Amino acid sequence: DAKTTQPNSMESNEEEPVHLPCNHSTISGTDYIHWYRQLPSQGPEYVIHGLTSNVNNRMASLAIAEDRKSSTLILHRATLRDAAVYYCILRGQTGANNLFFGTGTRLTVIP
């Protein structure tokens, strides 16, 4: 499975936008980019996913580079509740196509 590289930690001020980067230089043409987050003492929760085009939903936006070797999760206005570990995961389309989590980025939101 192709791997992703994320910064170990990031900080953001409350009510400001947050850009969480992810590098995936070995992504294959059929891999989707998924983002999950894990709040303290909870299981992970789905945030967003995409293949080639940028995606928006009620939680966040996903910006995918034209060559697909990197992507950025954008939280438009960070709240204290957004403090979590964010995982960027590549998910294939064949076989078991499981989610393989790395260590993610720990986001701290400063009041």
Place this chain on the structure above:
Amino acid sequence: EAEVAQSPRYKITEKSQAVAFWCDPISGHATLYWYRQILGQGPELLVQFQDESVVDDSQLPKDRFSAERLKGVDSTLKIQPAELGDSAMYLCASSLGRGQRELFFGEGSRLTVL
């Protein structure tokens, strides 16, 4: 809102004892996953079921771990005998199917082996 139910929430046991965790997925979800998460690390897949069949158990330590989903609904993960290194959070997740469908996770079962 439907949730994935797991029990027990916490379990403390001594090494060499048997431990079992139970998971009830969201109704109608055909795919069920068990993950293990060691403190400070991301979740690691142990086993994936599609209905009652195992799709992937390549990372399951089969000498001591077993998992079943007999009727394709709820599932049990067992460890026998437990070892100190098994201390972790055991997370269950379910999804409507495979492909790119999102996974819904339970709150997990935290195991401490003394």
